[in-house]
Amino acid sequence: MIWRVEIKDKEGQFDSLGSGVHRDILDLGIETVDAVHVLLVYMIDGDLTAVEVERVCRELLVDQVVQDFRFDDKPFSKSFVKAVNAHTIEVAYNPGVMDPVEASALKGIRDLGLSGVKAIRTARQFVIEGELSDKQIEFIKDKALLNKIVQHAVKKPADPFKPIVLDRVIQDKPQVAVLKMLGLADKGLVELSKKGQLYLNLAEMKAIQKHFASLKREPTDIELETIAQTWSEHCNHKTFRGKIKYTYKEKNKTKTEVIDNLIKATIFKATRSLDKKWCVSVFHDNAGIIKFDKEDNVCFKVETHNHPSALEPFGGSNTGVGGVIRDILGTGLGAKPIANTDVFCFASPDYPVKDLPVGTLHPKRVLKGVVSGVRDYGNKMGIPTVNGAICFDDKYVGNPLVFCGDVGIIPKGREKKAAKKGDYVVVAGGRTGRDGIHGATFSSGELTHESEVVSSGAVQIGNPIEEKKVLDVLLQGRDEDLYTAVTDCGAGGLSSAVGEMGAVLGARIDLDKVPLKYQGLNYTEIWISESQERMVYAVSPKNFPRLKEIYDGENVELAVIGTFTGTGKLELVYHGVPVCKLDMHFLHEGTPKIVKEAVWTEPKHKEPSFVCPSNFDEKIRQVLSDYNVCSKEAVVRRYDHEVQGAGVVKPFVGPACDGPSDATVLRVKLSGDKGIALSNGINPRFGKIDPYWMAASAIDEAIRQIIAVGGDLKEVAILDNFCWGNPDKPDRLGGLVRAAKACYDFAVAYGTPFISGKDSFYNEYTDKGKSIAIPGTLLISAIGVMDDVTRAVTMDLKKPGNLIYVIGTTYDELGGSAYLSTFGLVGNNVPKVNAKAALQTYEAIIKATKKRLIASAHDCSEGGLLTALIEMAFAGGFGATAIMKAIPFEGDNKRDDVILFSESNSRLIVEVSPENKRAFERVMTGIPMGMFGRVQETPEVFVYGLKENLCLKANVHELKEVWKKPLQF
Amino acid sequence: MSKKPRVIVFRTAGTNCNVETTFAFKQCGALVDEVHLEKLFAGKVKLSDYHIMALPGGFSYGDDIASGRLFANELRIRLGDDVKRFIDDKKLVIGICNGFQILVKAGILPGPFTPGALKQTATLTNNDSGKFEARWVHLKVSGKSVWTDGLKDIIYIPVAHGEGKFIPGDEKLLKVLEDNGQIAFRYVKADGTAPCYPENPNGSTEDIAGITDPTGRVLGLMPHPERHFQATQHPFWTRLGGKSKLGDGAKVFQNGVDYVKKHLL
Secondary structure (H helix, E strand, C coil): EEEEEEEEEEECCCCCHHHHHHHHHHCCCCCEEEEEEEEEEEEECCCCEEEEEEEHHHHHHHHCCCCEEEEEECCCCCCCCCCCCCEEEEEEECCCCCCCCHHHHHHHHCCCCCEEEEEEEEEEEEEECCCCCCHHHHHHHHHCCCCCCEEEEEECCCCCCCCCCCCCCCCCCCCCEEEECCCHHHHHHHEEEEEEEEEEHHHHHHHHHHHHHHHHHCCCCHHHHHHHHHCCCHHCCCHCCCCEEEEEEEEEEEEEEEECHHHHHHHHHHHHHHHHCCCEEEECCCEEEEEEECEEEEEEEEEEEEHHHHHHHHHHHHHHHHHHHHHHHCCCCCCEEEEEEEEEECCCCCHHHCCCCCCCCCCCHHHHHHHHHHHHHHHHHHCCCCEEEECCCCCCCCCCCEEEEEEEECCCCCCCCCCCCCCCEEECCCCCCCCCCCCCHHCCCCCCCHHHCCCCHHCCCCHHHHHHHHHHHHHHHHHHHCCCCEEEEEHHHHHHHHHHHHCCCEEEEHHHHHHHHCCCCCHHHHCCCCCEEEEEEECCCCHHHHHHHHHHHHCEEEEEEEEEECCEEEEECCCCEEEEEEEHHHHHHHHCCEEEEEEECCCCCCCCCCCCCCCCHHHHHHHCCCCCCEEEECHHHHCCCCCCEEEEEEECCCCCCEEECEEEEECCCCCCCCCCEEEEEEEEEHHCCHHHHHHHHHHHHHHHHHHHHHCCCCEEEEEEEEECCCCCCHHHHHHHHHHHHHHHHHHHHCCCCCCEEEECCEEEEEECCCEEEEEEEEEEEEEEEEECCHHHCCCCCCCCCCCEEEEEECCCCCCCCHHCCCCCCCCCCCCCHHHHHHHHHHHHHHHHHCCCCCCCEECCCHHHHHHHHHHHHHCCCCCCCEEHHHHHEECCCCHHHHHHHCCCCEEECCCCCCHHHHHHHHHHHHHHCEEEEEEEEECCEEECCCCEEEEEEEEEEHHHHHHCCCCCC | CCCEEEEEEEEEEEECCCCHHHHHHHHHEEEEEEEEEEHHHHCCCHHHHHHHHEEECCCHHHHHCCCCCHHHHHHHHHHHHHEEEECCCEEEEEEECHHHHHHHHHCCCCCCCCCCCCCCCEEEEEECCCCCCCEEEEEEEEECCCCCCCCCCEEEEEEEEEEECEEEEEHHHHHHHHHHHHHEEEEEEECCCCCCCCCCCCCCCCEEEECCCCCEEEECCCCCCHHCCCCCHCHHHCCCCCCCCCCCCCHHHHHHHHHHHHHHC
């Protein structure tokens, strides 16, 4: 019997869900909606009496203080809500999409002592009041109420229990599908790759063909899939590890160089040549590990989850966070996550709806969805989201970027792992379903408007509580030393997790032993499914019972699915039938090296040719309200950035808790003063001029932010995340080579090794044959160990009468600045980095911080020096006077606007009390700097230009509102 | 050697503020065990062995259906008699954030609690903003409770929740709470005057942030005192220059531990 329960807010209760949807509809430009009500619907399939259902409602499903309910064993025809002009749309998840509420409701009913319930489905009913045409209703449905990738509008509410997989006969006597590959010509091979969504190119298909020809047999379907997963750009990083023929111009001469393995030649090389003793594990594990104190190390990893977030922003970012947390759980023998970071790139929230490429979601919706996904996963895991950035550029319209980072702490000696011959292969956590099929290969191709149809299976929604359970038991198992190796199930699913762990030993897996969410998966789906919240362990048989006891005790499922054999072969068996026997060596080393062409041509942007304004009142408002500069508080407040209690410098500081911190400082152990600082550097606008200087700037920015909060340079590690367009296009790849070269140059110059990284290619969106590529984007994330977090410095001005210094030289470098962008220009004078000078500056500031001579410090980045000064003023609730003549400047184009808005690197603004003036200046001897201002009691900024003209007089509270408003929607 | 107060910190799927809560009680001199609910159900751990029962924050069972609901039912149905005895034995209970939601939804707060059928008389529901709110709030301390004894008039601690709007079942209850001194914390502006959003981050009735049962020994509150245990957890400690290493929330935990030392050991 199927019972239907409908729940609505009582009359007079404020419907916050409904009002949120109402706002979303207003955003679509539809203003004729009077009200929106949201009803929760549960459908219960089971043997319950009406009395029992009523009890389930009263004690479980309904909060009777604020909600009314009704239930029936028939579908309801008339809405429960009394409304005029009401349009009712019911939205449910598509079959197979994970909805954790269903499992929780089943548990809740069992807790009440009721048995006999087979299944539960949930839905939401939207009752929209207002004058609306059918077309508008459809529009609202698609744009605000559901995402067809994961949800649908319910037409027949009576039939919610359609089994998930009906279109397939369950295989009890499995047939092995042997392909016909050996005889195929080139065209046939390409077709085979395309048909199977394998994203393997011809050279790779030929290598596979040759391998099987030598074995004198055809591959099975699952063998080819396994190779495709392992060789995907996502898992194998073919571009970075391949050969690149790089052509560029130097002094009007065209030069060519062949780079074998770009990542080895740049990123790895920097780390190797720096050879820092505190680097514990770099590049080969899920995350990079550095030394923290005598007992523990810390690890850091940043992932990207771009393609899924383009199609389903909530699910995409949600599983992005879940995935990077699993990376940390699977680092060494398991680390405990202590902080999350998140960086996003979107198109402008003001993007005209009518200009959107077919098949893309509006950037505002993407932003809201991505933020909600991060909020959901991070908050529910109890990991504070403490650092991030959001960049805007309309080229991200088809490919938003979502970077998710996680920091963990791991006891010393736990960084090494190795499965042993005879160990069980154990899978733990969530069950395996049809979700997430082809994620690894899907993210290794470009997106088109057909992606939402073809690849919808690749997108999923996470279940953070399942992962939290896994985290809780994982750490217990680690501390009792119950397994020899662990890794996460990410892209490629079991295929890549087992493939990695057994790369040397080989493994035999019984695919029918993998716990499934529902029946009907074929063996290949079981093997490559990317279902979330799963970890794979190598466990010696003698330790398995104890491990199981711990997991059973906290309701976490685990299953033995095979053995690490020592044969060097990957053997897969399904119900006793062998379906795959691959040589591990071929699987991991057999990729043919492909030579890709790269060309770098310097772009020429239009040069600015306007006269310098005499007053900056209007310009500073434009800059402060630029989406790239404005306050991200509306987003950050959605994240729990306080859980675990480690925050010493939080995302927002100052007496009103709204001044933007440069970096985060965490007290890693509540009982000690040692800590870490986390920061990030990113500026895709610079990359439009020159990716080399973009990369240099990003590294400098990440480092100077750590300096700004009182950090040290002696133990700072950095991470690279490259998000680029299609690397098969030489111009895209040329930019990448330049950025990678800068990574080497500046990591070495600053003494900051790379410890981990990630690349994401094919961030292009093809619409009507035209390709929109993202600007090549490099995110540098930094982690620095701080000996004493009580020496931390924040950016809010502290006391009237204090002196304000600018440290570092300002140059004529308006290229890529927020200021030029207000004129619709990019310019060409991109900010450069003089690492030697910067290092001297930073070392001096570190000395001053250690002597506690600095009252506040803020780095100058987007929006330049004036923006930084104003942020410091309104964060502290004070005013400031600034005299531009005192600002060190080098260059011919000495103008007020150039000095105020250049985004030259390696500069900070520092506040010093008059008592500390002499001591501070002594420490800073030889460093270019100027005492250019003073803190004012009254909340106003006065800026005097080069000719001592008052070029800005403004109220800081007012400017703060201008800065805070743009993202408040 | 004198005995030490013993604290049990409950844990289940989705609990996540257990570490900070444990740290706070330990710093105040208690022995603390973090115990998974399943261990209590299985009888491996006895509630009666402890003096203070702490329900920390988090997202028990993912806030599925409604925050705290599933945990509340487990507590009420499977451990109801033990909890009742614990309270009758003059022991202490504290529920923070999700813990507060659980206590309210199990009918333990505002109380008095009786095991058996659900008697929920108030609730904590969706914030008026429709959003999760992570921010610092000022709380005016009122009522009479061992937990709030000797606290500063106004304390500053953070909230982080999506369902923190306190709503009493009816007007009468509100008066009872007021008359009994059961309203422990109210959201206020920094100067103690009536708040608007976001000083009241969720739209709670009468700006209520925390309540006790009629005995004052069972406390529930949405804000997190354990997250302002240390002075450097204050969001702008760098401009205060205070000497104390402790934050505004520390006294709450010290009160609990001191009460046990005085009355239960």
